[in-house]
Every structure is written in structure tokens, then in C-alpha cells.
Amino acid sequence: VQLDQIGRVRAFASFGRREPDSPISAAEAVRIRTVLDRQGFRGCSVVLGAPRRMVRSTTLELPPASSGAPIDQLADSELSRIHKLAPGTFTKGLWELPPSNRANATAQTMAVTCLHEHSDELCDLFEAADLDVIAIDVAALATIRALPDIAEGSHAILEIEDSRASLAVAHNGVLLFQRDLGEMTMRRLRAEVAKHLRLPASTVSALLHEQGLN
Secondary structure, X not given: OEEOOOOOEEEOOOOOOOOOOOOOOHHHHHHHHHHHHHOOOOOOEXXXXXXXXXXXXXXXXXXXXXXXXXXXXXXXXXXXXXXXXXXXXXXXXXXXXXXOOOOOOOOOEEEEEEEHHHHHHHHHHHHHOOXXXXXXXXXXXXXHHOOHHHOOOEEEEEEEOOOOEEEEEEEOOEEEXXXXXXXXXXXXXXXXXXXXXXXXXXXXXXXXXXXXXX
């Protein structure tokens, strides 16, 4: 998705991976660049959605940003301990979660981490395809930004792909929760529909396509 300067969708492309169970390759990065050019995307600067296998997430109990406490240092220390990572080997993202209605509930901060070696490798692949990677983001956050209608209120975002599925929950544009759904994939959906309706795979694919499920 490419947005214009006021947040409206300017260009959009949706296409599956040829080898969804494998890490992104140099050839796939070139293919992505080719598709973006063909679909009318302008420029070469991109923000990548980090593959789920690259990202670890957890919640931390940290002082509020307004407290003046060294939030970054405290978060680095906690994440190193929780995920058993050496200091300086990972990058992180932090955002405060909405306060709980429960009495005496402590403030919670969502934290995501990605190893430098993994993010550097991903950036190198896309930069070799003449794309300028300006950031790597959590895929669910990128989806939230691309859907202005969910900026207010509570929403669930269900993403179903051929080999993976995930559920995310957002409140007023803040990501609260994300979980992989294991085997609840498009591949399994097609197989279950074909089994129960006793239809060939090609017919099932056509029916799902008519319903906007590719």
C-alpha cells in the first residue's frame, strides 16, 4: 500500500508469494519491485513489514514516558533478559497500551524486537533490488495505518494467507494484541470446503475468489 501526503491510499497491490514457507530471496525482492512498478507505485522508498518469524513480542511493565525514567535502557535490559539476547544485537519498538479498568493495574508497554542480523539481511535483499528501505515495521501496524476507518474504536484484523494466518486487535489505532493462528490458513480453508462440499479444488478456488478470498 502507498499512501499520499494526507493518508489516502494512492496505490495498492495484493499478490501471493511463490514460496510462502521459505525466507524472502533476492529473486523475490526483484519480483516485488517489478509488481510495484507495474501497479503504479511511485519512488523507491519502502517500509517493510517484518516477517513474523523475525519478530518477538511481549508486554513490559515500564514507567510512563512522562516520568522521565530512562525507558529505552530499562526496556533493553528487560528484553535482553526475557529473550536471552545479548545487548546491542537487536532493535526494538515500544508503545504504551491503554490503561486497564482493573483496580491497581500496572501500566503495560508492548515491546517488539528483531535481531540486527535478520533485519540487515532483509534490507540488503531489497536494496539490491533498487528499493530504499527506510524502516522495518510490524506488519499489523502497517495494516492499521493503511485502514483509516479503524483509527477510532476497537477492531479485529484477521489476515489469512496461503500458508499462515494471524489475528490482531487494535483500539483507537493502537495495536493491543497479535497472534498467529497456526494451521487456520487459506490452504486449509480450501481443503475443508472441498472436503465438505465434495467439490474439486479449482471450483473451490473460484468460489472463494468470488467472495474476495484469494
